[in-house]
Amino acid sequence: MLLPKPSAVRATAGSFTFAEDDQIAGPADLAAIVRRLLGPGSGLDLPLAADGRIAVGLDAALPAEGYRLSVTPERIEIFAADPGAVGWAVQTLRQLLPAAALLPGSRVRPLTLPAVQIEDRPCFGWRGMHLDTGRHFVPLSDLFRFVDLLALHKFNVFHLHLTDDQGWRFESRRFPRLQEIGSWRRETRRPAEQHGDGTPHGGFYRQDQLRALVGYAAERGVTIVPELEFPGHVSALLAAYPEFGNHPETGYEPATTFGVFEEVLSLDDETMAMVFALYSELLDVFPSRYVHIGGDECPSAEWLASPRAAELAAERGLDGPGHLQRWFTDQLRGWLAERGRIAVGWDEIAEDGPVPGAVAMAWRGAAHGVRAAEHGMDVVMAPTRRTYLDYYPSDRDDEPYRIGGLVTTPTVYAFDPLDGVPAEVSGHVLGVQGQLWTEYQPTPRDLDYTAFPRACALAEVAWSDPTGRSWEEFGPRLAAHLERLDMLGVGFRPEEGPRPWQRGGTGHRRRLAEQQDPSPEQPG
Structure with missing residues (x-):
């Protein structure tokens, strides 16, 4: 078993x-x-x-x-x-x-x-799990516990998302206001609600704490791939240093709700110096060959409306400010390459064409990964409809509040990362990764319930030979494995029977799905 x-x-x-x-x-x-x-x-x-x-x-x-x-x-x-x-x-x-x-x-x-x-032997070399600490701070001890659970399932990559609009979690000694101001928001409000909870939320990790986590993970065969999110998702950064935004006169604050915000970095020379300084600090803590640079959900509205952005685009030989994100990606990719590191970005980084030497993380659908692979980029398959474990695990009305969508354990288990990938470019598919975003998962107990047993299914997708794979054969082994997780105190979601706790009433999941289906990918 x-x-x-x-x-x-x-x-x-x-x-x-x-x-x-x-x-x-x-x-x-x-x-x-x-x-x-x-x-x-x-x-x-x-x-x-x-x-x-x-x-x-x-x-x-x-x-x-x-x-x-x-x-x-x-x-x-x-x-x-x-x-x-x-x-x-x-x-x-x-x-x-x-x-x-x-x-x-x-x-x-x-x-x-x-x-x-x-x-x-493993099927894929990249067997990853992503954890978002920006939307809700995850206590350091639970990061160590998460490493242990990853290693038990033979995951070898821990993608650690350290910054977002709602909170900055990485200690910067060059820019201390990031943790002093950017790591705390005044309250949390769900987008569908009129009022917030009135409770401040925050926290950050000191560099030495993260070094200890890196060493602990390495001893268990797990590489931590860090992510600082740029040039969008920067509300928390701009709350601390508004001069790096396009409207420094604005009273920025860490976002108290969730979604995609128009605020982006200005990308002038001073801002680029700040970005490189932050990444210098990051590389000093994380020795991973791969470094995640973010790059997703970056609106261009501020740049398109900014005379200064138009000037910057002209100075850099670009056709217009709409091309600033691609310019930024190329700059950061090159800077990392000079230091022996490989940039990884969400698949938007290749929206304007392939980024040589970078890795695309295909989250909006496998087709984005196929396109990047056909253009010679290495790819990690992470499509929403198969690997986003913050989506609902069932269509029951008593499931805890989630962001929307539906990804069941059998759906995860049926995922084939090479489905639709031409044989001649399949070597560019490094592997697969599951995502744990924390908008609606404020506690480690929530993360347990959300991650398991779907992460168990993904572990087998990433490690095991897919030949002859069947849910009927997997089921008994999963049941035996859940006994192990229970012994370890993991509060996993039972596949059958009553939920351990409930939030919301009848029709709760259905109402939320009608309000917000975050996935850009069609079911399949």
């Missing part, structure tokens, strides 16, 4: 029972990975020793992130393509243990594993 499903599993006779004095044989750095992931739940020290019954090593013949796991009554052996793959092997090993043995401090005795031979 493993999830995601390994490439090949063969059960054999007998079982392996851990002893209190069991040891690990193999290189110290690999043994440390096994100990870090297996030790807390098993309650074993697992020191290094040449004759240990748990053996770990590398095999260069294995594909990237691939591993072989052998459990016999006498011995556990792990051979992996790279240190990250050692971690994936141990995550599989953890799932073979009783669910209670996943908990730190567990003392399940006797602690046994079924004898089994497993060969495994």
Whole structure:
């Protein structure tokens, strides 16, 4: 009952029972990975020793992130393509243990594993989950917990959305008013409501806190890809530094409601210097090869109405201010490339043609990803109708308030990231990513309910061979896996039965869907 499903599993006779004095044989750095992931739940020290019954090593013949796991009554052996793959092997090993043995401090005795031979490799190299901390601040401890849950499901990318109209979450030492002013809004109001809640909301992460998170994630095979959102979604930034906007005389404030706002950066030389300074600070904290530059939902109305924007466009050889966003994207892509980083942007960055060397995250529909791939860009498939986990998980009237749309667990599981992608450009599809936007998910409990079990289905889409995939076969494995999540205290949404809590009354979901369907993609 493993999830995601390994490439090949063969059960054999007998079982392996851990002893209190069991040891690990193999290189110290690999043994440390096994100990870090297996030790807390098993309650074993697992020191290094040449004759240990748990053996770990590398095999260069294995594909990237691939591993072989052998459990016999006498011995556990792990051979992996790279240190990250050692971690994936141990995550599989953890799932073979009783669910209670996943908990730190567990003392399940006797602690046994079924004898089994497993060969495994991922389908995609980019297996991501996105988390928005801008709309609602997520406590730091819950970011660490989120990393653990990603690693358990063999996700290897954590896309951390750090800024938006409603709040700035990244500590800047160059521009301290960003956290002093931009990280707090005076209240929160849902767009369909006339009045806000009257409660201030905010918070930010210090750079050292984020460095600790990066290190913790790296030890579990997860790369954190940070995002600072420009040149739109900048209300919180302009509240702190109005001089970087097109109307500095305006009394900007962090947005108290949700949607797309017309305020954008002015993109003059002073603003560009600020952007590069902020990204310099970001690169100092996040070593990821990929850096997300945002770029979505950026209205051009302010630029089109601004004489100064027209002057800037002319100075830069552009046909008009409507081309400023593309110019900005090219500038930031080049700046990152000079520093050995690769820009990732929402698919709008390629609206005016391909951006060589950048990655397009296809959120408005798979067709945007196909077009970018056909023009030679690498792509991450993240279409709303398959991967937006902030959409409603069912059409029941007692579902908690959400932004609109409908993405069920079976819908996620049926997603094929390569559907419609010509074979000759399929190599440009790096992988797949799920999105957790937090407009209507103010607490970690909300995030649990929204993410799981749909993230479990997406994990299998990202990792496992799609051949022969069926919901009927997946269902029993998912049920067994949810027992593990329950043991870990994850407040997942039950696929059947009553909801754990309710918000709104009869017809609530239907009314909201009529008011706002945020997806630009047609069902399919």
